[in-house]
Amino acid sequence: MENKTPLAVVLALAATSIAAALAAASPIGFQQRKNVAPQPPATSFRVNIHPLLTRHGCTQGACHGSAAGRGGLRLSLLGGNPDADFSTIVDSANGRLVSGATPDDTLILQKATGQLSHGGGERIAIGSAPYTTLKAWLANDMPVPTDADVIKDIYVNADASVLQPGAKTNIRVRALTNSGATVDVTQNAIFDSLDDGTASIAATGRLSAIRPGIARIMVRFEGHTKAIAFTVPLNASTRPLPPLPKLGIIDQEVGRTHQALRAAPSKRASEASLLRRLHFDNTGIAPTAEQESTFAIAYTSTTGMQRYINELLATPDANHRWTRVLLDALRVDSARLGPDAARRYTAFLQAAITADHPWDKTVAALLQARPKADGGPDAAFWMTYRDPRDLAEFTAQTLFGKKVACARCHQHPYDKWTVNDNVAYATLFAGKRLAGNTIVSDPLNTIPHPETGATLPGRLLGSAQPSPSATLTQDILAASALGNRDLATQIVNRTWKELFGKGLVEPIDDIRPGNPSRFPRLLTRLTDAFMQNGMRIKWLISTILMSETYQQQASPKPDAFRETHILTHARRRLTAEMLDDLITHTTGSPNPAVPTGAMRELDHRVPNTTLDAFDRCQRDGRTPDLSPDAEALTAALHRLAAPEIQKRIAAGAAVLASTNSSLESITRQLFQRGLTRPVTQAEWKILQKMQYQQPRRQAIEDTLWVIINHPEFGGRP
Amino acid sequence: MNLLRCDGISRRSLLSLGFAGALGWSLTDIAASARPMSPFGIKPAESLILIWLDGGLSHIDSFDPKPNAPSEIRGPFAGINTSINGVQLSEHLPLLAARLNHCTLIRSLTHELGNHDTGGHFVLTGHRTNPSLNPPSIGSLIAEQNQGRAGMPTYSAIGRMQDFLGAGYLPQSTRPFAVTPGSSKSGTLLGPDGLIEDVWARRLSTLSALTKLSGALDGGVVTPGDGATARALGMLTSPSVLSAFQVEKEPAGVRQRYGNGAIGRNLLLARRLTGAGCRVVQVVDTGYDTHVDIHRELPDARFPGSGKLPGLDKGISALLDDLTESGRIDTTVVAVVSEFGRTPKLNASAGRDHWPRAGSVLLAGGPFARGQVYGATDARGESPIEAAVSPADIAATLLSAFGIDPGETVRTPDGRPVQRIAGGNVIKGLFG
Structure with a gap:
């Protein structure tokens, strides 16, 4: 106990100056603080010893952190449990591992320095700082950790x-x-x-x-x-500071980053590129000829753009597209839910998107799962996973951006969620089962703690107090969604990814201090604004679409620096459904499996080879990789040579061949349909050469094939 | 007009168009990289044909008969002697029985996951399902360390794709290339009959010229999937690649030897694909989930020679014969796996239900011993009584047969260190 007294005095001294220490933002201030406040002696297990062991690799999974331990010593994985590790170290090997009497001869120092044979080799050198620290702790008789440290x-x-x-x-x-x-x-x-x-x-x-x-x-x-x-920053001496945009959260914050990097933003995208981008991002379908001419005027003014975007977002196709984003994220699967529940779930989300219903209220309704006579979602959300732990982890991650699945077994070393948090949250989803479309109580459906086997009271993530046991947990979960900032951050990040190809945080559903955004202020301010505007997703989409940042051009070549720092859009491919609809739009010949269009068919289980070859989203939590360098061999083969596509090309060509239009006007029209831009003179000459002396129908078939396999065809600019 | 089928197109004529070069596609074959000897002193295998019997193969009715057990366990089928002394197989596997001296038969696979998805996941990835880890399939693990030769896809999957057959945390390039079963003409790979050389040439030269221009246009032009398009064209314009997918090129006699059913045809395709340069071919055969009427599902007593087992018997035997004859058997591993065995006791519907406690695995070729039975179940076929092996052990052993260290720790894209196969031991006793 003697060595406790000076430590306590030092701690008390330090406590009085903590506010000053925290306020000292400048590193110089920190240096000064260090000089005036003497360091506590290096004898605290929690502050000095345990982190030292973790830092030197002792608690790694391949070493003593393995489930079975190594060489008879088992520590908690990555040092997740300091208290248990203290007991293990002090008690193990009958006191030979650690001893205050002859520190130099203890196993812990002999092994760690490699003097005695050690599977992990030499981890610290004799006489080094960690050696001295360990020795001092041993010489101090390994004081029992207290709450104070x-x-x-x-x-x-x-x-x-x-x-x-x-x-x-x-x-x-x-x-x-x-x-x-x-x-x-x-x-x-x-x-x-x-x-x-x-x-x-x-x-x-x-x-x-x-x-x-x-x-x-x-x-x-x-x-x-x-x-x-x-x-x-980029080469500072030669670059002028880019001007800071005055309006709009997005442009202000992205501009701030550009200034810090001394990087110039991209120019505004061309009319053709921006039109194609707007339509594929918001409807998944190429613009019509009428929309093309309307946009030519809208492109030239801010009010025109705002009107065009508002009208675009109000179209049924935009509602389909943004409903699909939610269906994919929420894994709405007719095979798992049954066709009836999937239909009602889909209709509910579609109505919420169409009416721009506040997102938190939509989520609350899904979680609350009240039986509805009017065709509401009922318990559809709860059918996503039957196992309450699966459902809880899915909910936490997909809706709130909290990855608690790791904590089913052990705390993730980079995250804060404990096994207790996981069990207590999953307990809110337990105690019930599904009876048809409704939830009924089932007290036998409990979540035992994986280590103790005990059940825990239900508790929301991040909450210190158990949830009231008298309230239905559906109601507790629903209430927790209302005005929830994590819910808002998550949907903001997801929406950003849909529109820019990359989230402000990646992976988009793993938001935590250890995985920070490159644009933390942007994410915070955009989330603030989203919440102030009633968590309306279409408001958010419209705000992003109207930003200069969104309307800037993408780089024609891959450019990791520019794509990562939103100087340009991340290049990406169209989704399977968009690609299929574009083939329909270009050839005029639909995919027979989805006669009204793939984007308008919201059930992803409709059997179809083409959509499979194009790698449609399977709604199983894995999103297809749309980056240009993702290997899409099957899709490429399908576009080049599959009979399904060749048939549509042939059917389209037959119809066009029978019209009175000239081959040139048909070619120009097909090019515009497929690539959303006019054919250039140079391109027209190349196509003309191909068509030369070919029968009219053959020439159109060839032209369609070339357009469908053109590198721009499957891309979103 | 020179009317040639697409498979008749000459490589030279396309090369002369300069198209392949324009898209960065090289027709140079990727030479097999020098491989280190596996730590177990075996010569690593080069290709794997993994035959997945979807639904759970009844071990008692196939590879682990119990002729002396009571009739409710023994089931409707008798056992027959094999080319290994004292070892019997089901009477419906006579061709394999004659070739068992070329195989390693494991009769002691055991685990605890009795659902198709969890059990299948464990067997095909070597990992139990885990909410925070999406492990790659064995095929993807091998594909990561190898390249398909001569423009062939590295990893192909014939038949229904399981969700857990994919790349997991590995790059998407290690995902299997799905080959549509049935006629290759209607598959993903081949165009319609009418593709003719000058049409291809005209289209490809035009596409090539337009591709060169596209980068020069307004910013916002992307060239998505360039690499894939070039690779796909490389495949489509390579006679040897195209030909590999065309089972109908085989003489009728060969096709008959493999059997007329889907499994025979798909195994013949697997032989052609691995022969042409695929490293891993997974063949999925469905219909082994025999909860009802074993005697009608496995063989169909009403139609002699039909049913699952006779088709399997014929197809695998023909495959082994061909690989042996061509000498490829020493570098090609054939593995027959399933998610689990089935209940030793017949149920009330004369079928058997899921039974993960016991199951069989058949291995042949590569470094595996010729003519060995490893492990055994008890007299009732309920549990292993010697040398029990887990799906992780099988996965680890398969990887090591390719010179890949199953215990090596690799990092997932999110930085998590994981062993390729955790908790699996390489079963050294399986190597010859």
Whole structure:
């Protein structure tokens, strides 16, 4: 106990100055604080010893963190459970592992330094700082951890946040303990660069800028995860600062990033590109000739664009398209739900999109699952997964962006959710079962804790208190959705991905401090505005479409830097349904499996080879990869040579051949239909050469084939 | 006009159009990379034909008969002797019985997952289902480390695709290329009969010229799937690739040897695809979920020679014969797997239900021993009594047969370290 007293005094001293320490934003202030507040002696298991073991790899899955342990020592995986690890270390090997009497001879030091045979080899050097720390802890008789030094939070800062390529800076990490002390824990924190092409990070926290971009560094310490971002600007001396846009959250925030990067935004997309983009993003269907001429005028003015976008978003095709986004995300599967429930679920979502119903209220209705006489969703959402744990994890991730599935077995090392959180949340989905379209109580359907077997009271994620047991859990879940910020952030991020090809956070449904956005202010401000506007998805879509950022041109070549930093749209392919409808639009010959169009058929189970070959979304949680470099061999073969497509080409050509139009006007029209732009003179000459001396019908078939396989045909500009 | 079928198009004429070069497609065959010896001192195999018997093969009625058990276990079929002394197979597998001395038969597969999706997932990926890990199929794991040769897809799947047959956390390029069963003319790969050389030539040169222009247009032009289009064209314009997909090119006698059913035809296709350069071909045969009337489903007593087992017997035997004759058997692994066995006791409908505690796996070729029975179930066929193996062990062993370390830790795209196959041991005793 003697060695407790000075520690406690130091902690108390540190506590009095914590506010000042936190307020000291500048790294210099931090340095000064460090000088005046003496460090606590290195004898705290939680602050000094346990993180040291994790930092040196002892708790890795391949080492002592493995489920069976290694060499007779089993620690918690990635140091997830410090208390258990303390007991294990102090009690194991009959006290030979650790001993205060002769620290140098203990197994822990002998093994870690490789003096005794150790499967993990030499982890620390004799006489090094970690060696000295461990030795000091042993010499102090391994004090039992107290509540006072539980780590409450960590703070991360750096000497500089803007770095030229090649420059270096130091990241420092401080831990705040329960007693209010802050301790520099940089040497035992774990650093990972999330953008290692932009900046690399050494184990010591020393950051090296490599090339222009935004580099996010994830910092972990004892179950706490934080991220810190650095900007590496483009060649600063030669570039003028781009002007900061004055209007609109999106353009302001993206402009701010461009300024920091000293990068110029892309030019506005051409009329043809923007028209194609607007229509495929919002309806999945190419524009009609009439829409093309209307847009020519709309393109020239802001009010014209706003009117065009409003009218576009009000079309039934836009409602189909945005309903499909929800159907894909919510995995609405007629095979799993049954055709009747799937139809009612689909109709409910379609009505919500058409009326621009507040998203939180839509979700609340899905969760509440009240039996509805008027064709509402009933318990359709609850039919998505029969296992309450599956349903809970799906709900948390898809709707709220919280990935709690990992915590079914153990806490994810980069996330905060514990097994208890997982069980308590899943319990809200248990205790009931489905009877037809309604939910009935079933007390036997419980969620046992995987380790203890005990059941826990139901509790919402992030809530400290169990939910009231007298209330129906459907009502608790529904109420939790109303005005829920995580729900808003998640749909904002999802909508952004639909329109830009990449979310502001990726993966889009895994939003947590360790996986930060490159544009955190943009995501925050856009979410604020979305909530202030009643969580209306069409308002959000319209706001994004009207931004300069959305209307800028995509790069003709892949450009990871520009695509990552929204200087340009991420290049991507059309979805299976869009591609199929575009073939119909171009040839005039529909896919017989979906006579009204693939985008308008909201059931993804309609059997069809073409849609399968084009890799339609299976609504199983995996979204087809639409990036241009994703291997789409089957789709390419299908477009080039499948009989299904050749038949549609032939049928379309037969009809066109029988008209009075000239071959030139047919060719120009087909080109416009397929690529949403006029054929250029050079292209027309090439096509003319192909058509030369061919029978009219053959010439049209060839032309259709070439257009359908043209590299622009399957793309969204 | 020179009217040739598309498969008759000459490689030279397309190359002279410069099209392949314009799209960055190289017709140079990818040479087999030098492979390290597997840690178990075996020569790694080059291709895998994985035969998936969808539904759960009844082990007692096929590879693990119990002729001395009571009739409600023994079932309707007798056992017959095989080319391995003292080992019997079902009477409906006579051709395989004669070739068992070329195979390794595992009779001690066991696990606890009795649903088609969970059990199938475990067997085909070596991983139990896990909400936070989407593991790749065995085929994708092999495809990641190998390339198809001569323009062939690396990994092809013939028949119904299971959800868990995919690339999992690996790049999408390791996903199987789906080959539509049935006539190859109606499949994904081949065009209609009428594709003729000058039409192709005209279209391809035009497309090539337009492709060169497209990058120069207004920003916003994308060239999606360039690589895929070029690869697809490489396949379509390669006579050897096209020909590989055309089972009808086989003499009638060969086709008859494989059998007229889907399984025979698909196994013949698998032989052609691996011969042409595919590394992994998965053949799915459905209809093994025999809850009712085993005696009508497996063989159909009313129509001698029909039913699942006779078709399987014929097809696999013909495949083994051909691989042996061509010498490819030493570099080609044939694996016959299913999600689980079936209940030893016949149910009230004269069928058998799901039984993951016991099942059989047939392996042949590559480094696997010729003429070995590994493991055994008890007298009632309920549980392994020796050398029990798990689906993870099978997956690990298959990977090691290709020189791939199943225990190596790799990282998923989100940074999670995972072993290729966790908790699976390579069964060294299976190697010859």
